[in-house]
Amino acid sequence: MNSAKERIEELRRQLNYHNHKYYVEDHPEIEDYEYDRMLRDLETLEAEHPELVTPDSPTQRVGGAADALFSPVTHPVPMESLQDVFSGDELLDFDRRVRETVESPRYVVEPKIDGLSVSLEYENGVLVRGSTRGDGVTGEDVTANLRTIRSIPLRLTRPLAFLEVRGEVYMPRDSFEKLVERQEINEEKPFKNPRNAAAGSLRQKDSAVTASRGLDIFLFNIQRVEGETPTGHAQSLELMKELGLKIIPFYRVFSDMGDVLAEIDRIGALRGSLPFEIDGAVVKVDDFEQRRRLGSTSKFPKWAAAFKYPPEEKETVLLDVEVNVGRTGTLTPIGIFEPVTLAGTTVSRATLHNEDFIEEKQLRIGDTVMLRKSGDIIPEVVEVTRHANDAKPFQMPKECPSCGAPVFREEGEAAIRCDNPECPAQRLRHLVHFASRDAMDIDGLGPAVLEQLMANGLVKSPPDLYRLKAEDVAQIERMGEKSAANLLAAIEKTKQNDLYRLIFALGIRHIGQKAAKLLAQHFKRMDALFDATEEEIAEIDGYGSVMAQSVVAFFALPQTKHLIAELKECGLNMEDLSVMADTRLEGQTFVLTGTLPTLTRAQAGKMIEEHGGRVSGSVSKRTTYVLAGEDAGSKLAKAQKLEIPVIDEGQFLEMLSR
Template sequence: MQKQAARSRIDELVKTLEYHNNLYYNQDSPEISDYEYDMLLRELENLEAEFPEFRSPDSPTNRVGGSAGEKFSPVVHAVPMESLHDSFSEEELRDFDRKVREVAPAARYVVEPKFDGLSVSCEYRNGVFTRGSTRGDGTTGEDVTDNLMTIKSLPKRIANAPAFLEVRGEVYMSFKSFDELVRRQEENEEKPAKNPRNAAAGSLRQKNAKITAERALDIFVFNIQQVDGMTLTSHRQSLDYLSELGFPTSFYTVCDTIDEVIEEIRKIGDNRGEYDYAIDGAVVKVDDFSVREQLGSTAKYPKWAEAYKYPPEEKPTKLLDIEINVGRTGVLTPVGIFEPVLLAGTTVSRATLHNRDFIEEKGICVGDTVIIRKAGEIIPEVLSVSEHAENAVPFEFPKVCPSCGSPVSQDDEAAIRCTNTDCPAQLTRHLIHFVSRDAMDIDGLGPAVLEQLIAENLIKSPADLYRLTADDIIALDRKAEKSANNLIAAIEKSKDNELYRLVFALGIRNIGLKAAKIVCENFLTIDDIMNAKAEDFEKIDGFGSIMAQSLENYFGLESTKELVSQLKELGLKMKPSEQRASGGIFEGKTFVLTGTLPTMKRSEASKLIEQHGGKTSSSVSKKTSYVLAGEEAGSKLTKAQTLGIPVLSEDEFLKMIND
């Protein structure tokens, strides 16, 4: 390649990788597969090796992971959390082995599975878990102690512990937990998580630890970063010690030769479909710590370890049929039915085809041979058509709803919807959403019970839930009197919910839980909301025209007015959310909180701000009025000082309130 072309390609790759780095590490929302990313990074590495004069100090090949975000306090790692160099072939593994044996001819290796999750550090003082942080850029991460506290398998206290211990682990979401999360998201017609890794990362970086707790995260601990009072000489010894202390560790194998290493990697790859967690490769580490010191590290990678990445598995199969599912808001979603095929350890026979545009763009016809893979090794997806069936006929979307026979229409979002708001398919999914935890939170009303109630014509709308009696429940199959009474009690309890839960439960298009809360902070009663126009909603900070119009359209329907009227008559309190005080000393002021305050939690400070008319934000901008800063304030404090925004200590903040 000519120099000018190489420089142009290097610049292009750097920009592309920085974009995808941000999506993967900071947004937890990648657009390309790990394999596609790895291939781009490998291309950049090769070009920089050939043309070193074009390699910049901040190249993605020199950096580890993402950056520490502003949602959490920064944590500087005393021991850097390094990344690993990747291999994609046996030849590359043998090359790694040759380099190791040039320094240590008798080196032994430990081979472990490579977990596909989020790397974290956990610190223990005198056996007590005191702080946990993400890897971040390898040097500085985010303090996620409260969220790590919700992981049941992570010890909070350890017996016979050293004075100080720092361990490194990988937070992950099991396939079972991931399937449950996706099921809830699909029922609510939310964008489902792409794979367990993104779901785990997004869950661990929630500001509300209660949400993290609901996601059932888990962890494997695989390294000791620091330990006081004892000497460890090998990786195998450290793994056994971690297990003795009660940390969840994974299996490992000690190998004397590179042939044994390759055989173990093949075995892990062959068995990965049997694990209840995602792995994307295997890790090879030199066992002896003294040999590791001799080998050292590059700017980004240790020279004593290598990660082998498994390639994504793609297979052909025949598309037997296309089914149409009707969602909660009436969206018709095509689902491909395939000849069963074993893919990444599990049998695949179904996959979403997303919408009509997706089918038309790929030219998919029933009977075609298609290439499928698992996105992130989990969710089956159709990549392309490899061979059209003889006399293939393009698939035509139905013009009527397959559930109720009503006409369908296409909206501005390219979604095709059933026009019948009383459609049975919509009713089931709507009620599942209505009773869900974040909505009306009616314990015991699962999908199976709701389907029975609908089949018996006992409920045709959310209002009918509040007309049920214990006798109605007992009449259903396998329902005892005690469980029937418990269910009626749960329904009765839900009448006292705050208003925002009901607004969210109604399933209004484009209005999620956060939007519902904001609406109810700005409008005191359900009548206020129903009487408001789009322009009134647009005055709410953070609301756009689409959300505002969705609210006006929904509450303008006669069917909505009738439903709300019935719910009032049935005793729903529709209690207003706690209102932000008006006329307080902080009215019109926006605060950003950062660092650890001396005597109060951030949640307590936020409540005080709202009680005095102000509001809080997670990021510093020119619109920020004050930054309330404690210890280890980090980047938010720096940005505030750069912008000239007043910075308050806790004492100054409390003095403003008292004065």
């Protein structure tokens, strides 16, 4: 036991050291492979000796699901917001007010990170709680999610009795770009900016999702401390750094307000080149005793101000408009401009969003327009300042620029789309969806592997997956013979999938997994779907005219017929395999909510369908029963309001045993 304990402690020490070097100091000393191997050794030892697992172990960074509703946390020291100033004159007024109360103040100037303000609490050097700012007095407990951020130490370099620090969780620009790309592939609505992305990522119920988002943090305030008595802000920053915390970058201390203004200009000039987003610079009185004397208003501390940078705008000329076809089939017009420098980078392209945006702005090729960077990240057109002589408004194409298929715009939507399943521009998105868990469920075939297969010319469409050869896949980076064999076995296994999985995998607009299941159960064979009419499909309980139109339009495409023929030739199952045990639940609609004691929702849903019932995602007057477990939310409340019977797992199983 002693040798295992010693080895565990040594592995933790090394992993914490290298974690700090990589995520805080940005100076790794070992390769990722060596780090991962040590982490795996620690996981193995802790599995063998669970009594030795501690909360601050590097293996404990990603937990399970967080509470459905985050617990409230009261901040003993309020997490105050700062008063904004927008000009040098306003900042000089701030300095004048400070000097009316204290003599010879020194100011700390630091960048204002655009993220989500949080608090971290350490007891005896160990992280015990992390919370959001909330309204400044009451926040939310997000400890499990904050623990996933690698730059947050789970244990300080020395065990202070108590320490509470404040910082800003942010999403680096490169993490934001990768996240938006994944969201577009998965047909999810992308976040507008890194700040919203950071906030949304930190409030996930599953901390594993937070861990995948690449969040980071800068710490900038000591809220409470026992065992140390820093007398000023700069000193407290150095103390935090000494304790292993990642502090705000390139802060400086000045006595002269002219130097403060020069430093704000210097930070502003760096905005476009930083790997994280800032929206201003913060000016704080350094001395804590002077801060105490200055005090606070009902809203802001009187000893600090936040200088907000205005969005930089410049005129340029719209030279041309290109139309890109995205991974979801959406046609997006892209403006090509005379290059201008905005927020430190050269801009020559910007999205024009959609047809409505072009009409609203009355954009014409040759126009002079005002450009700016939204959130210092995304270039956008603010307005047309001068129309070019004799220029005509740009018109969106009637055919897909990538494949030539007709495009369409549904009523009530701004987007123009191409619905061709074989459109080259949509290949990666189609393949990612085709292989996803709810569709064909091809284990080990994620976006990264698919991108490599496409880059090596091995895959262009779903049928190509079933023609892959092990020797070709093995040549791909990080694959090898064993991984290639495992992947091909996983692909081969999906040939026996039920028909509904294939229907969902085709990516028919408006058709989710449940709707695909209804189609398979109703028509039984893939061939029957090619002959199905809109009226026949609309008669299916759970379908409407829009969904029926979408199905008929999809199966009318010659490209769909070609795709299905190829998949059939590859040996994929084309028939409904569902077996109904009996029809005792026929005509009954169930809504599942909360966590059941022994069944997952998927298991309960399958049992309902096997006995002739239907599972719905929303409560309505047509709902027969709501099957509720622990932590049931709004669906339970709505069922009670509509007086719909609510049953638990025991009552449900009793129904099936009669």
